Amino acid sequence: MPVIEVTSLHKRYGETVAVADVSFDVEAGEIFGVLGPNGAGKTTTVECVAGLRVPDGGGVSVLGLDPRRDAARLRQQVGVQLQESQLPDRLRVAEALQLYASFYRDPADPAQLIDELGLDSKRNTPYDKLSGGQKQRLSVALALVGNPRIAILDELTTGLDPQARRDTWDLIERIRDRGVTILLVTHFMEEAERLCDRLAVIDKGRVVALDTPAGLVSAVVPEQRIRFRPSVPLDDRLLTDLPQVSAVTRSGSQVVVTGTDDMLHAVTSVLARHQIIAADLRLEQATLDDAFVELTGRRLAD
Amino acid sequence: MHAFGQILKTEAKLHLRDIPTLVLTVALPTLILVVLGLIPTLREPNPDFDNQSFVTYFTPSLLVVTLAMVAVNALPTVLATYRERGILRRLATTPASPLALLAAQLVLALVGILASAVLLAVVARVAFGTPLPQHPLGFAAALVLGTAALLAVGLLVAAVAPTAKSAQALAVPVFMLIMFFGGVYLPRFLLPDFLADVGAYTPPGVQALLDAWTGTAPHPLHLGIMAVIAVAAGAAAAKLFRWE
Missing domain, CATH: 3.40.50.300 (P-loop containing nucleotide triphosphate hydrolases)
Incomplete structure (x- = not known):
């Protein structure tokens, strides 16, 4: 009640x-x-x-x-x-x-x-x-x-x-x-x-x-991002074939993978199978701040 | 009741901690009296004042200083400050009523005025031989009604002033008018008859105080006007007062 x-x-x-x-x-x-x-x-x-x-x-x-x-x-x-x-x-x-x-x-x-x-x-x-x-x-x-x-x-x-x-x-x-x-x-x-x-x-x-x-x-920002530097050149298709992954982009030597919030295990498994080491791996989750921007179209001023 | 007692106690402590304001409101008229009394000619009987000394003649006007300081200056400043700082609003969220705080302020203003009046009368009597108010009942009535009228004017100032600064700004001309017509700036015998007459009807009604002090019963009209002003200004203040 x-x-x-x-x-x-x-x-x-x-x-x-x-x-x-x-x-x-x-x-x-x-x-x-x-x-x-x-x-x-x-x-x-x-x-x-x-x-x-x-x-x-x-x-x-x-x-x-x-x-x-x-x-x-x-x-x-x-x-x-x-x-x-x-x-x-x-x-x-x-x-x-x-x-x-x-x-x-x-x-x-x-x-x-x-x-x-x-x-x-x-x-x-x-x-x-x-x-x-x-x-x-x-x-x-x-x-x-x-x-x-x-x-x-x-x-x-x-x-x-x-x-x-x-x-x-x-x-x-x-x-x-x-x-x-x-x-x-x-x-x-x-x-x-x-x-x-x-x-x-x-x-x-x-x-x-x-x-x-x-x-x-x-609910507002359902996707996550993974960033890493592969130890050997990487074929994007290895990752884009995964159902959890929606996009793969490059940022300098870094690979940026976007996908659902359960993609981390799938991505690291594929890399391990191909003996690719992911250096500087970072998982970026959306914050409440991101959700707020999505909801209201602006950032909260401090 | 418990809450009101605690509010009164707390506010009394706060007033006692504000030494400069306390001295200014309670002791200032007596200090002025003492300074004037140090001048020999002002202590001698003078035919201009029915063979009283100037010091004696001027004492009731000095009472106006306290009344004006407390009612028109100190009270509205405290209330406007409390409103400006959200103290009244915060109180409104508790089971205590902001009215209790208002009542406590009025009680303390009265206590301050009475303390100042007693101090003035006693020092005037002991140091300069000024007789105590000769018509005690009339004097009490004139003091109570005059104070009530001035406190109501003070509440009205607090009601219409949005901030403590504007309350003080608004209080200055009101204060000066009260002091002028109360014969504080210029002794009333120097004022044209017309202006001296006006002073009888502006709060706190110095003529009634003067009459009662010298032994004449105050004129009922003078007292009645003070009562009317107290009720009218009080009602207007109650209507206009904002807690935030």
Whole structure:
């Protein structure tokens, strides 16, 4: 049974259509990604899920409740980390968590949460003295302090350095392991590929694909490429005769073989039979990035 | 209730950590009073002011400084900053209401104003022999209504200003008008009668404060106007206020 159901969501700001038609379900316990370029309608979509905005059309149901009508009940169970949401400069880490803990009926222990998020040495540090990564972790902590069943995290790692980004990803996985369902908004491919069980690719206010990251890649870019340098001259027909291979091209001294994702064994078997050694052999698989370009016709700008 | 208590406590701590603003809002009128009081002629009784000293005559106007600083300057700046930085929006995603934060800010503004008024009255009494407000009930009424009117104007500034910078920019002319009509820039006896009269009806209603301080019951019309301004500006602020 899905914990979040979005059905034909539509939202306009004046004449501008932010979300044209978005539908997806999020299952309990999964990390569900909403991926798309800036301005695709990702944030508006999750803001409707969080009850911060009223949809102009379609339906949103969270834990079987209406985010607007049952706002008071949902706020106890849904933690939200917003994009570009800050805290007062002089507020200290421990004070912020204590403050937010006081809002909930059954809050987590602030001290333990601070410890878990690696902020223990910063508990008395004012907000404006925290690094970007520390601010982000505090923001995640505030989203979790109410012991929510669902956490909505918007552009969690934007502006973080690579190390802080990886640490945050570890953190998200630990949160999921505690049984929290996570709705993650991102425009980083690597993040989506690493974290998400399933994801919806949104472009121009519409869902253009919805699948697991691997499923998305193989559905959109089913072919693989093998590159190698043969030890002796190679007759292309040896390879083009294989049913798994669709094309063979040359790039300098390199042979580039394109084919289905189970062609590697067939190709290496043929080479072995003819005692050809494949030097510098590389298998190139399509990435989510390639799939995204196929889907939307452009690359995600960082 | 637990949440409101925690918000109030946290906001109080934040205010206490902002020492410059705290000194400026709570102690500034008293500092001005002390500086003026160091000039001997200003301490002597003067027929221009019903045989009061200038220092005594000017004390209620100094109260206007605090009222204007807190209500029209500090309050809208804090609220606009909180909105600009997404603090109000973030609060809206929790079971706590941003209204609780607004209420906490108003409570703290009132506490700051009262602390400043008490400090001013006590220092004026002890150092310069200015009598304490002679009509305590009338003075309390004038102070409460005048403060309410100014806080409502401050909320209106916070409501219409999109950013902290624009809130400050908007606050400056309002602040200056309040100080001018409150007789802070020019003592009111130097103002033409017409302008001095206007000052009786602009928040915080310095005439009512002055009357009550010297022992006359404040004019009901003066108090009534303050109540009307408080309700009207408050209602407009409530209608226009945006959490984001």
